[in-house]
Amino acid sequence: MILNIEENGLFLNFELEQGKPVWFLHMGAEPMSESPKKHKELYTMLEIQATGESRVEHFGLGPCGTFPGGRMNYVDHKDERNELGRVLEIHTKDEKSGLSSRMIYQFYDGISIVRCRHMVKNEGAEEIGLETVSSFVQTDLGDEQEDDLSLLIPHNAWQEEIQWKETPVNQLGYHTMSDLGMSSKRIQIRNIGSWSAGEYLPLACLRNSTKGTMEFWQIEHNGAWNWEIQERDRKLALEINGPDEINHHWWKSLKPGESFETIPVAVGCVKGGVNETFAELTRYRRAIRRINNDNKNLPVIFNDYMNCLWGDPTTEKELPIIDAAAAIGCEYFCIDAGWYTDENWWYKVGEWQPSDTRFPNGMKEVTDYIHSKGMIPGIWLEIEVMGTQCAMVDQVDKSWFFQRHGKAALDRDRYQLDFRNPEVRAYTRSVVDRLIKDYGIGYFKIDYNINAGIGTEYQADSPGEGLLGHNRAYLEWLDEIFAAYPEVVIENCSSGGMRMDYAMLSRYSIQSTSDQTDYLKYASIAANAPSALTPEQAAIWSYPLSDSTREQTIFNCVSSCLLRIHQSGHMGVLAQDKKDIVKEELGYYKTIRKDICRAVPFWPLGLAKDGDDWMSLGLEAPDKKYLAVWKIKGEKICRLPMEQWKGQELQAKVAFPAGDDKCRLNWKKEEGVLEVELAWDGMARILEIYN
Numbered sequence: 001m002i003l004n005i006e007e008n009g010l011f012l013n014f015e016l017e018q019g020k021p022v023w024f025l026h027m028g029a030e031p032m033s034e035s036p037k038k039h040k041e042l043y044t045m046l047e048i049q050a051t052g053e054s055r056v057e058h059f060g061l062g063p064c065g066t067f068p069g070g071r072m073n074y075v076d077h078k079d080e081r082n083e084l085g086r087v088l089e090i091h092t093k094d095e096k097s098g099l100s101s102r103m104i105y106q107f108y109d110g111i112s113i114v115r116c117r118h119m120v121k122n123e124g125a126e127e128i129g130l131e132t133v134s135s136f137v138q139t140d141l142g143d144e145q146e147d148d149l150s151l152l153i154p155h156n157a158w159q160e161e162i163q164w165k166e167t168p169v170n171q172l173g174y175h176t177m178s179d180l181g182m183s184s185k186r187i188q189i190r191n192i193g194s195w196s197a198g199e200y201l202p203l204a205c206l207r208n209s210t211k212g213t214m215e216f217w218q219i220e221h222n223g224a225w226n227w228e229i230q231e232r233d234r235k236l237a238l239e240i241n242g243p244d245e246i247n248h249h250w251w252k253s254l255k256p257g258e259s260f261e262t263i264p265v266a267v268g269c270v271k272g273g274v275n276e277t278f279a280e281l282t283r284y285r286r287a288i289r290r291i292n293n294d295n296k297n298l299p300v301i302f303n304d305y306m307n308c309l310w311g312d313p314t315t316e317k318e319l320p321i322i323d324a325a326a327a328i329g330c331e332y333f334c335i336d337a338g339w340y341t342d343e344n345w346w347y348k349v350g351e352w353q354p355s356d357t358r359f360p361n362g363m364k365e366v367t368d369y370i371h372s373k374g375m376i377p378g379i380w381l382e383i384e385v386m387g388t389q390c391a392m393v394d395q396v397d398k399s400w401f402f403q404r405h406g407k408a409a410l411d412r413d414r415y416q417l418d419f420r421n422p423e424v425r426a427y428t429r430s431v432v433d434r435l436i437k438d439y440g441i442g443y444f445k446i447d448y449n450i451n452a453g454i455g456t457e458y459q460a461d462s463p464g465e466g467l468l469g470h471n472r473a474y475l476e477w478l479d480e481i482f483a484a485y486p487e488v489v490i491e492n493c494s495s496g497g498m499r500m501d502y503a504m505l506s507r508y509s510i511q512s513t514s515d516q517t518d519y520l521k522y523a524s525i526a527a528n529a530p531s532a533l534t535p536e537q538a539a540i541w542s543y544p545l546s547d548s549t550r551e552q553t554i555f556n557c558v559s560s561c562l563l564r565i566h567q568s569g570h571m572g573v574l575a576q577d578k579k580d581i582v583k584e585e586l587g588y589y590k591t592i593r594k595d596i597c598r599a600v601p602f603w604p605l606g607l608a609k610d611g612d613d614w615m616s617l618g619l620e621a622p623d624k625k626y627l628a629v630w631k632i633k634g635e636k637i638c639r640l641p642m643e644q645w646k647g648q649e650l651q652a653k654v655a656f657p658a659g660d661d662k663c664r665l666n667w668k669k670e671e672g673v674l675e676v677e678l679a680w681d682g683m684a685r686i687l688e689i690y691n
Contacts, residue, residue: 140235221242290507328579329590393415491508535619585657604640636679
């Protein structure tokens with residue numbers, strides 16, 4: 001039988017027959033045109049490679065044609081609804097090995113995305129060595145002979161976050177030469193280690209220009225992952241999985257009665273392009289996120305690090321900055337790195353006791369002062385590591401740390417704490433409890449400045465299995481913290497945005513996007529931020545320099561104004577006229593933040609690239625459209641295409657700074673183009689557009 005699924009604009013087709021594998025024939029924004037007539041065996045729903053099993057055909061290193069994956073025959077399926085939407089569960093089993101599988105497709109009402117996860121269980125008599133288990137497989141991703149397919153890949157690096165590159169698939173090494181219609185060539189993007197976004201964000205898109213559609217996928221894991229595209233039946237096939245043996249040193253012995261669940265992935269299809277894709281992802285990300293007041297209220301956070309104290313806090317330095325932060329309208333004040341030791345703080349992290357030298361009358365004097373100014377105090381932690389010079393290193397059992405080859409694993413003079421260890425979870429929880437109880441902390445900036453590598457061998461079948469267990473244990477620890485303190489705000493920071501993933505962001509309400517110190521370079525990161533996460537979770541630094549001009553101060557403010565403001569800069573010494581600009585921005589922000597948390601993003605000029613002359617980010621709210629425009633250099637007039645509102649009578653005005661006479665606007669309704677004129681390089685403005 002053919003199971004036809006049409007849900008929220010998604011079309012999926014499965015062929016189900018007792019005693020045969022399930023064939024996943026089609027997924028897309030349009031119905032299946034025709035069922036494949038040959039090589040149906042390549043349209044698999046899953047791939048599972050077990051140790052000692054062979055593979056079929058000539059696929060090279062690609063995890064295709066696996067066994068027992070190819071023997072997983074259809075048993076039954078459920079097609080039901082839950083509180084989120086429709087849910088499809090397909091049950092298969094391999095009688096030879098006794099391995100059973102349940103592939104779960106969760107749909108979300110009103111959203112063109114399906115969330116996929118794969119559960120396997122050993123129902124046989126012998127243990128099974130798992131080398132790879134797919135989270136999602138689709139063979140009809142696109143016709144590899146077409147020259148109208150292009151991949152959008154989000155490159156990510158320290159201070160270079162969220163930089164998208166679009167490349168035609170036919171320029172990535174595919175040549176239609178094989179007479180078998182399959183190839184050993186792969187397009188592969190992967191992450192190794194504990195920075196889930198160390199080189200790439202865990203998502204990507206495939207554009208089909210002829211059909212006018214976009215397929216996209218988001219991997220929801222805080223560790224190692226892999227996606228790759230390979231030729232099957234003269235079509236592009238997509239496979240997504242978490243850690244596996246060949247890429248991540250992951251191997252698991254699945255004993256009789258034991259189960260394993262893959263990392264979840266979300267896959268969607270839309271008619272349209274970048275704007276439609278990320279509008280859909282924004283709605284989905286909000287649907288899977290922990291319900292919290294921070295993402296409703298969007299309070300303004302001051303952090304004393306960036307272009308301010310640079311990790312050197314003292315009572316004497318903090319008090320005037322606290323005064324200035326309160327005066328401009330900040331609502332949280334976060335004491336950043338350095339509060340826990342007198343010197344060499346990088347190597348001594350781990351005990352999390354405040355320095356008596358930095359705070360002669362105790363740190364409570366500072367946190368009480370923050371409270372007295374009507375703000376909630378916050379503090380920086382790197383809770384997952386312990387420095388080599390921390391006094392606790394020699395006092396705790398070595399099972400607290402990742403281990404490889406009989407030694408504790410090190411990166412940048414820090415040990416990685418293993419959150420599978422109950423003592424580690426109890427100790428780190430006690431730190432959080434103490435800081436909340438003793439100092440009234442309501443905001444934690446949890447940083448993470450190392451990459452723990454392939455994992456830990458301790459009490460694990462493989463280093464990758466140890467890492468996966470740790471990743472999942474850390475998420476459980478976070479869940480416990482939020483259950484105990486639902487109103488506490490915790491920021492996800494990993495040297496900026498090195499763990500920008502929706503395993504973490506389904507829990508954390510706010511995410512550091514970058515450590516970029518150049519406000520001009522930050523513009524492309526800010527403009528692209530809503531492609532990686534919801535606008536209300538995207539923390540952008542605003543850090544006017546002490547010697548900044550008026551336009552430089554405005555530019556700094558504009559970058560954060562449509563997202564989450566992470567205010568910094570040395571406010572204690574900033575000139576009053578520049579403070580007034582920042583105060584104006586924060587006041588304006590508080591009038592629009594109710595729209596930010598329900599708006600979806602759009603990009604009139606497309607996704608930004610470092611080096612662009614002009615950049616723009618829009619947010620479409622129910623009753624109004626907001627537009628951030630940055631001019632780095634170049635021509636004084638920029639044409640912003642907004643064809644979705646072509647022919648409409650729209651009004652446009654400069655909303656920040658108020659009373660501005662240096663930006664001219666002209667809406668051309670017949671063309672659907674907004675002309676923006678900025679006379680000088682290094683200018684930026686916030687615009688409002690309305691009927």
